Amino acid sequence: MTEQEHIVSVVRNTESVIGKQQLGEATSQIQYDSRGHALVVGDVSEALQLATALAANGLTIVQIDPAINQMQKRLTDDAIAVFTVPGLSLDGYLGKFKALVPAPGGSETDFDLGVSVYLESGYFDVVIDLSEKPLMSVFLPPFGYKHAHNAEQARLAVDELLQLEGEFEKPRYFDYNPSICAHSRSKITGCTACIDVCATGAIISKGEGVSVDPFLCQGCGSCATLCPSGAMSYAYPRPANAIDRTRAMLASNDACVVLLYTESHETLVNESQLSPDILTLEVEEVSAFGVDFWLSMLAGAACRVVLLSDASERDPNRQTLLGQMALLHELLQGLGINEEAVTLVGSETIRDSQLLANSALDPEHWKNSSLKTLQAADFATHNDKRQTIRLALDALSEQINPLNACVSLQSGAPFGHVQVDKQACTLCMSCVSSCPAKALLDGQDTPALRFVEANCLQCGLCEAACPESAITLTPQYTWDSISARQIKTLHDEEPFHCLACHKPFTTRSMIDAMTTKLAGHWMFDDPKAVRRFKLCGDCRVRDIFEDDRKGIDVHQSDDSEA
Numbered sequence: 001m002t003e004q005e006h007i008v009s010v011v012r013n014t015e016s017v018i019g020k021q022q023l024g025e026a027t028s029q030i031q032y033d034s035r036g037h038a039l040v041v042g043d044v045s046e047a048l049q050l051a052t053a054l055a056a057n058g059l060t061i062v063q064i065d066p067a068i069n070q071m072q073k074r075l076t077d078d079a080i081a082v083f084t085v086p087g088l089s090l091d092g093y094l095g096k097f098k099a100l101v102p103a104p105g106g107s108e109t110d111f112d113l114g115v116s117v118y119l120e121s122g123y124f125d126v127v128i129d130l131s132e133k134p135l136m137s138v139f140l141p142p143f144g145y146k147h148a149h150n151a152e153q154a155r156l157a158v159d160e161l162l163q164l165e166g167e168f169e170k171p172r173y174f175d176y177n178p179s180i181c182a183h184s185r186s187k188i189t190g191c192t193a194c195i196d197v198c199a200t201g202a203i204i205s206k207g208e209g210v211s212v213d214p215f216l217c218q219g220c221g222s223c224a225t226l227c228p229s230g231a232m233s234y235a236y237p238r239p240a241n242a243i244d245r246t247r248a249m250l251a252s253n254d255a256c257v258v259l260l261y262t263e264s265h266e267t268l269v270n271e272s273q274l275s276p277d278i279l280t281l282e283v284e285e286v287s288a289f290g291v292d293f294w295l296s297m298l299a300g301a302a303c304r305v306v307l308l309s310d311a312s313e314r315d316p317n318r319q320t321l322l323g324q325m326a327l328l329h330e331l332l333q334g335l336g337i338n339e340e341a342v343t344l345v346g347s348e349t350i351r352d353s354q355l356l357a358n359s360a361l362d363p364e365h366w367k368n369s370s371l372k373t374l375q376a377a378d379f380a381t382h383n384d385k386r387q388t389i390r391l392a393l394d395a396l397s398e399q400i401n402p403l404n405a406c407v408s409l410q411s412g413a414p415f416g417h418v419q420v421d422k423q424a425c426t427l428c429m430s431c432v433s434s435c436p437a438k439a440l441l442d443g444q445d446t447p448a449l450r451f452v453e454a455n456c457l458q459c460g461l462c463e464a465a466c467p468e469s470a471i472t473l474t475p476q477y478t479w480d481s482i483s484a485r486q487i488k489t490l491h492d493e494e495p496f497h498c499l500a501c502h503k504p505f506t507t508r509s510m511i512d513a514m515t516t517k518l519a520g521h522w523m524f525d526d527p528k529a530v531r532r533f534k535l536c537g538d539c540r541v542r543d544i545f546e547d548d549r550k551g552i553d554v555h556q557s558d559d560s561e562a
Helices: 003-007 044-048 051-057 151-161 193-197 222-226 239-253 263-271 291-298 316-333 347-351 385-399 430-434 461-465 481-485 508-518 527-533 537-546
Strands: 029-034 038-041 059-064 072-075 081-085 089-093 096-101 126-129 145-147 166-171 174-176 203-206 209-212 232-234 257-261 278-282 304-308 342-345 406-408 416-420 440-442 448-451 471-478 488-492 495-497 504-507
Touching: 038 051, 044 059, 051 059, 051 151, 096 126, 126 151, 145 151, 174 209, 193 203, 193 222, 193 316, 222 232, 222 316, 239 278, 239 291, 239 385, 257 263, 263 278, 263 347, 291 304, 291 316, 291 385, 316 342, 316 406, 385 481, 416 448, 416 488, 430 440, 430 461, 461 471, 495 508, 504 508, 508 527, 527 537
Parallel strands: 038 059, 038 126, 059 081, 126 145, 257 278, 257 304, 304 342
Antiparallel strands: 029 166, 072 081, 089 096, 174 232, 203 209, 406 471, 416 471, 440 448, 448 488, 495 504
């Protein structure tokens, strides 16, 4: 698929496509506006070889020479601006690339090349990078940027970029709900799954949550697939639309296997001799469909989900799929299901009849599947990822008895328990204030720490926030949904009552811990000060003003006391 074809999404009116907008709620569109002015970074002689094709819409050439201290500028005979600079930083996307030359010594404002060449917008529209190492090193560079290693790649880059003049639209692929994001709380970092997996660099940390640049996002969907809370979700199509549509198609086609593929494999799939039991579905990105979708299919009429992808081993989207497949198989093993219910295959499997006959797309592979005998379950997901997973697993566990009450999961799984060291915990409630999912709760009228396992994301914020290091995480999945949703007490204590008014205001362990920590401090040498520490806030203030000494001189030093 060319870059232009990727940007200009073609809406296909066909029953086999679930990644297109007519199958659900509409998503907003992101618009690019490019006038075609090109920035070529690299050797001047190589760059000038591209001038004939690129100069019609405007061309600027930049050569990087770390040996010089000051930027140099000249014009060629064709009035093409050529800059020689000591360094260059580049960011942006189609129609809005900013190129900055660092100021000498770093004390001045960086020099903006877009302004220097009097571009009306102040930005370059497209970039061809002829540098040995790309200036934009993300796995998937932004639209409008091409890194070329040789003359042939440079020529192909020019051919593609020449098509990118005008206005272009693409879907806004994602939805983000910061209220349930587990990225950070009170400057403590928790989950970074979406940031770590983003192949375009579109997602960055921003205070208590993350920020997504919709112009950089290319709709891979891995961020939504990995998000433990569902704060990041795919919007093209939305999860509920994709699940409902596919379940309906499975029922109407009497199929038992789902094959997901992208537009780049359309011809290959259409020309293949696949079993009629296989429902082939074209989607925008295979990596956008994860455990919630797969389990919904397995709890429905499907006994297999096959993913067609030729992504390389280093592709973060492929790694996402493999990690999610491992999680799903751990869950199924808790039900005694040891089949490969979700499988990843490449194009060569479909092209080679011998490979096809021994793959997950071979009817022999699933004819004796235990999942094939299950009654299809239908449930409303409401685009709630965690609810969808639990409802699907409930449907499976109602027909297949789990081997144990809970199944242990890999580290980083989005389900689990919290263990509390009762000897260390002082019930300070730092963990409660940091929990983004209301998995940890206080005791309201009594000093207690309570827990709802079904809500726990295993994000690690509570563990990081605990000043006593009293919390550890245990990734697991509890099959009994009623038990998992119950509020359970992890730790409680008898309250400590104010010595004056007898109102409970803290715990005995907190008083003991603070007394130990403050022992020997000059401010607490006086027995009255020690007693005052055991008063509630109101009584403490009253006691200070009633004291004949009119309170403690907080400015007194250890030397003056001596």
